[in-house]
Amino acid sequence: MGIDAAIEYADQLLYERTGKHLSDLQSHILQQSWQGQTYSQVANNAGYSEGHVKDVASQLWKLLSEALGERITKGNLRSRLINRIKRAFKRTPGGPAVIASIRSAQANHTKAITSAIAQPLAPPLIQPLIQPLIQPLAPPRSATFLGREDALTTLHTLAQRHRIIVIQGEGGIGKTTLAQQYSQQFDHVLELLMAKEAANITPAESVVEEWLRQSFNEEPGREFGVTLSRLKHHLTAKEQQICLLIDNLEPALDSNGLFIEGHRRYVELLRVLAASQATIIITSRDRLCEPSISVRHYRLPCLTVDTWQQFFQAHHMTTDSDNPCLQSMHKAYGGNAKAMELLCATTAEDFEGDLTAYWQENRTDLLGAADLRNLVGSQVNRLQQLDADAYRVFCRLGCYRYQDQPTLKADAITALMWDIAPERQRQTLNSLRDRSLLECRKGNYWLHPVSRAEAIARLRENQNDWEKANHAAAEYWCDRTQTILCVTDGLQALEAYYHLITIQDYDAAANVLLQSRHNQWRQFLPLASSLYRMGLLQPVINAITQVLPHVQAGKNKINNIELNNILGDVYWITGEIQKAICCQKKTLTDAAHYLATRKRQTTKSAASSKASIVCSIDRDDYYLIMLTVDAHLCIGLYSCDLWELAQAAEQFEQVFALATGTAHQAWADKATVGLALACAHQGKTDVATELADSILEHFSGPDDEYGRYAYFLQLLGQTFGQLGDFAQTQALYERAISSAEASHYVQVKAKALTGLAILQREQGDFEGAIALHTQAIDLCKTIGATCDLAEAYLQLGLSTCQSVDGEKEYFENAVALFSKIQAPQQVARVKGTTQQIDRCE
Numbered sequence: 001m002g003i004d005a006a007i008e009y010a011d012q013l014l015y016e017r018t019g020k021h022l023s024d025l026q027s028h029i030l031q032q033s034w035q036g037q038t039y040s041q042v043a044n045n046a047g048y049s050e051g052h053v054k055d056v057a058s059q060l061w062k063l064l065s066e067a068l069g070e071r072i073t074k075g076n077l078r079s080r081l082i083n084r085i086k087r088a089f090k091r092t093p094g095g096p097a098v099i100a101s102i103r104s105a106q107a108n109h110t111k112a113i114t115s116a117i118a119q120p121l122a123p124p125l126i127q128p129l130i131q132p133l134i135q136p137l138a139p140p141r142s143a144t145f146l147g148r149e150d151a152l153t154t155l156h157t158l159a160q161r162h163r164i165i166v167i168q169g170e171g172g173i174g175k176t177t178l179a180q181q182y183s184q185q186f187d188h189v190l191e192l193l194m195a196k197e198a199a200n201i202t203p204a205e206s207v208v209e210e211w212l213r214q215s216f217n218e219e220p221g222r223e224f225g226v227t228l229s230r231l232k233h234h235l236t237a238k239e240q241q242i243c244l245l246i247d248n249l250e251p252a253l254d255s256n257g258l259f260i261e262g263h264r265r266y267v268e269l270l271r272v273l274a275a276s277q278a279t280i281i282i283t284s285r286d287r288l289c290e291p292s293i294s295v296r297h298y299r300l301p302c303l304t305v306d307t308w309q310q311f312f313q314a315h316h317m318t319t320d321s322d323n324p325c326l327q328s329m330h331k332a333y334g335g336n337a338k339a340m341e342l343l344c345a346t347t348a349e350d351f352e353g354d355l356t357a358y359w360q361e362n363r364t365d366l367l368g369a370a371d372l373r374n375l376v377g378s379q380v381n382r383l384q385q386l387d388a389d390a391y392r393v394f395c396r397l398g399c400y401r402y403q404d405q406p407t408l409k410a411d412a413i414t415a416l417m418w419d420i421a422p423e424r425q426r427q428t429l430n431s432l433r434d435r436s437l438l439e440c441r442k443g444n445y446w447l448h449p450v451s452r453a454e455a456i457a458r459l460r461e462n463q464n465d466w467e468k469a470n471h472a473a474a475e476y477w478c479d480r481t482q483t484i485l486c487v488t489d490g491l492q493a494l495e496a497y498y499h500l501i502t503i504q505d506y507d508a509a510a511n512v513l514l515q516s517r518h519n520q521w522r523q524f525l526p527l528a529s530s531l532y533r534m535g536l537l538q539p540v541i542n543a544i545t546q547v548l549p550h551v552q553a554g555k556n557k558i559n560n561i562e563l564n565n566i567l568g569d570v571y572w573i574t575g576e577i578q579k580a581i582c583c584q585k586k587t588l589t590d591a592a593h594y595l596a597t598r599k600r601q602t603t604k605s606a607a608s609s610k611a612s613i614v615c616s617i618d619r620d621d622y623y624l625i626m627l628t629v630d631a632h633l634c635i636g637l638y639s640c641d642l643w644e645l646a647q648a649a650e651q652f653e654q655v656f657a658l659a660t661g662t663a664h665q666a667w668a669d670k671a672t673v674g675l676a677l678a679c680a681h682q683g684k685t686d687v688a689t690e691l692a693d694s695i696l697e698h699f700s701g702p703d704d705e706y707g708r709y710a711y712f713l714q715l716l717g718q719t720f721g722q723l724g725d726f727a728q729t730q731a732l733y734e735r736a737i738s739s740a741e742a743s744h745y746v747q748v749k750a751k752a753l754t755g756l757a758i759l760q761r762e763q764g765d766f767e768g769a770i771a772l773h774t775q776a777i778d779l780c781k782t783i784g785a786t787c788d789l790a791e792a793y794l795q796l797g798l799s800t801c802q803s804v805d806g807e808k809e810y811f812e813n814a815v816a817l818f819s820k821i822q823a824p825q826q827v828a829r830v831k832g833t834t835q836q837i838d839r840c841e
Helices: 004-016 025-032 039-046 049-069 077-089 095-108 113-120 125-139 149-159 175-183 202-218 222-237 265-274 307-315 323-333 337-350 355-363 370-386 388-399 411-413 423-435 449-460 463-480 487-502 504-513 527-535 536-550 558-574 577-608 611-641 645-659 665-681 685-696 702-708 709-721 727-744 745-762 767-781 787-802 808-820 824-840
Strands: 164-168 186-193 242-247 279-284 297-298 439-443 442-444 515-521 524-526
Touching: 004 025, 004 049, 004 077, 004 175, 025 039, 025 049, 039 049, 039 337, 049 077, 049 265, 077 095, 077 149, 077 164, 077 186, 113 242, 125 423, 149 164, 149 175, 149 297, 175 242, 175 279, 175 611, 186 202, 186 323, 202 265, 222 265, 242 411, 297 504, 307 323, 307 337, 323 449, 337 370, 370 449, 388 423, 388 449, 388 463, 411 423, 411 442, 411 463, 423 504, 439 515, 442 515, 449 463, 463 487, 463 504, 487 504, 487 527, 487 536, 504 527, 504 536, 504 558, 515 527, 524 527, 527 536, 527 558, 536 558, 558 577, 558 611, 558 787, 577 611, 577 645, 611 665, 665 685, 665 709, 709 727, 727 745, 745 767, 745 787, 767 787, 787 808
Parallel strands: 164 279, 164 297, 186 242, 242 279
Antiparallel strands: 439 442, 515 524
């Protein structure tokens, strides 16, 4: 009994009853309904409005119900017609044996489909009639039911151990479609579609009475208990496998997952059903929490991107799972089945099947489609009515980004419950989870992207809550991250910045970037500094440049100065050295001006004898001097990379003048390393040797195991390499690499690898040198360290030149990169090197 046979059978039934054959539209409705299409899809395919299709379908189901003597709906059409054929089998020779064979295949859920057809018991004349009986066991071929083979298997497994199964999930995920598909394998299906509004829910008594009359031709009893007893008798009949499908249960449930007042008799009904032999499948967005009813909840997962691809291809849209637009759409809508159908229809109708064109226009408005907006909106409206606390928290959860931190812990959610009593907070969280509005897995929580779009829209309507939620979230991320030991810690702490930028609290956002924490190098550094040392260069540039203009106009001058100081370092690493120098010069100018201002304030404070103010000014003075010293050190290091060695030496001398013998001695020690390297490159061997030897022991102390000196260790390695002390050079580079790997200091590792490669080359191991150069280049590319990359290409060119025929492209790469960062002395250095090589050849 294929589709054509079903239509012919229905046509014969109606002709016998009314004297009229099926119209074209009625035939089309039957065909599409048999395949599981929605009314909207039926209407689109037939060229009629959805309302007209529903009217015609309603009349058709009524006529078929009268013809068959039982209630026919779109959902049970297939099962009802199949049941009629089964009854015919019983009157056909060999029919009962065929049914028994098929039933056995269904019960065991094996691959016995083919063997059931091949049984000698199945005469050729009735083999076509067997197909609809075993079809539910075969993989679904309909484009509306893709990707649910595993879900069907899971339901079958659960049904072996549990009488009542609740398929739970957010709206549009495909709960009803799965339940209807699964129910097709049963001899008899009793359906109940729960009304969407609580006021329209059919009483349990009426439901049971209709089931008895329509499906079992029995009158109900006067008492509900008697009626239930009669229903149970039929459900335990051995000759039938019965499924009860209760769809869209949540309108009948209250805020605690219990049946609402006025419909408590559904509890009695489910208790009776649980004691019968029937399988009860319930679909619901909310969790059913009646203590007297044993149920098994099955959380329906989203569809995979491969399933989306198959669906779009089935609708004649050429794409593949690697298509970035398809992947973005799938991620944005969380693999939701309803969204997939709506997006496909809209793309086909309005964009001629061009996914890229559709997504470019609509990616910023996930709720653009009215059906999607209504799907989510109705669920959130219901939450607002049932649980005001949970509704407020749902809206506030829209403030979280779910990007670098894609999931949340429970304390991130309770952080938004400032107006909810502590003893109710866990209950509120569970309320959201149980209603499928908050996704949960192994203690991790998140909002479905479409739900988040709705939450954001509603949260923004309340400006006070919008600001409070973002402030609370920012405070949560700051408090949660006490130390920066890895990239994950850094990104977690940076979340606070995004919340504050969102509400334009720029001063607070700057404070997040500058909040000092202990890191894996045993340093107490601002967040932004720890982040760029880990290689997160672009996020730091974006964050500082976004907030800096607003901070410059504010009152906290020190924040402004420190942000410029940090930004200079990040520009330096990315190769924008001229910008880096400008940042540090501004740091020097602003710090000098502010120090002068502080000096005047100190004089006034001393006159007023207010010790607390003096103390505050002293702390600010210390910090401003530190920034001044650091700026000079930074410009010296930048100048070394530009190969402007004389200017570098001048800056290091400035550091000595300001820091030697003071609380800032550490900067003088670092400047010693920088000056030693500059002198070594300039050929001042004696001075370089004296400086390097004097500082070596300092950078070999106990703190070195934490990598706090890793950057300067590799600078010392470069110095001793220039001086020809290869043993010391190798030891310093290896220590730097070990520290860098332990602390994820990517830049240091790349520079040290380049140094080791040079050492290998000097010792004649060209193959080993080239391998190390290649690693260094890959790391520099990873973090965007342009200047270090240029040096790495230069050194690779030198290594390949001495091992094989010269690779000119590496020198060309170095020249291009040094030119890009406006380092004319480095360009001249590379060209001079290549000319020397050419002369040697």
